[in-house]
Amino acid sequence: MKRYILAALASGALFGAGLAMSGMTDARRILGFLDVFGDFDPTLLFVLGGAVVTTTVLFRFVLRRGSPVLAETFHLSNLRHIDRPLLAGAAMFGIGWGIAGYCPGPALAGLGVASTEALWFMPAMIAGMGLHRVLKGR
């Protein structure tokens, strides 16, 4: 149990350092990438590319194991359907991301330096998560 929690801590730390190093915590870079018809900034492509190539290669080896090292089973979504909540939710997320340039990870990393924008964004994001919970009736 202790090692399980330490593993999560290490993964989170590596994740956060990667976000900060890659510049994803600077929303100007995100909007620069999303602004394909303006002053386009390709940085995000290198970040996502580096991350996705790494997971695509390494996940194959990991998932070939019967179980993870410190737990009994892999917890993976077994949803297969491309349904309306998936697409509508992704569209809402995209609109929010395109307005200010924050997705959840970089906003959290920004909280680590008490960035003013993260301090405005995060409570609203949490409210949005709570609102979804309420409307879904749980």
Place this chain on the structure above:
Amino acid sequence: MTTWMTALAGGVMIGLAATLLLWLNGRVAGVSGILNGVLFPSTGDTAWRVAFIVGLVVAGGAYIAFVPDAPQPRDDFSRLGLLASGVLVGFGTRMSNGCTSGHGVCGIGRLSMRSLAAVLVFMLTAMATTFVVRHLWS
């Protein structure tokens, strides 16, 4: 290092962090989902989620604060824009069960068609939104 090199290196770190969490704990490194489990604990597996988020916030913040030439967060964006964007990101990522990390980095890494569909939708809507906000609105 030039911007694209730190971007690529940071991206690989994010991919390694996600691989570590899947390999050791069998968990998907989706930031919005992990955060949701911290804010609205349900199943009793909250501790590892807290550890991941703490690691992300502290390491991300420490990198921004202490590493020379680390990219700094923006701080002059419209507060109203941040609030509206936060609500949309929070609601949308819950509705579609994932954000840039869960669907993007991890979902594509395990070749999930659902995640690929979500990524295409949020990328395109984000680009369209940035276009509207930057080129039509102002």
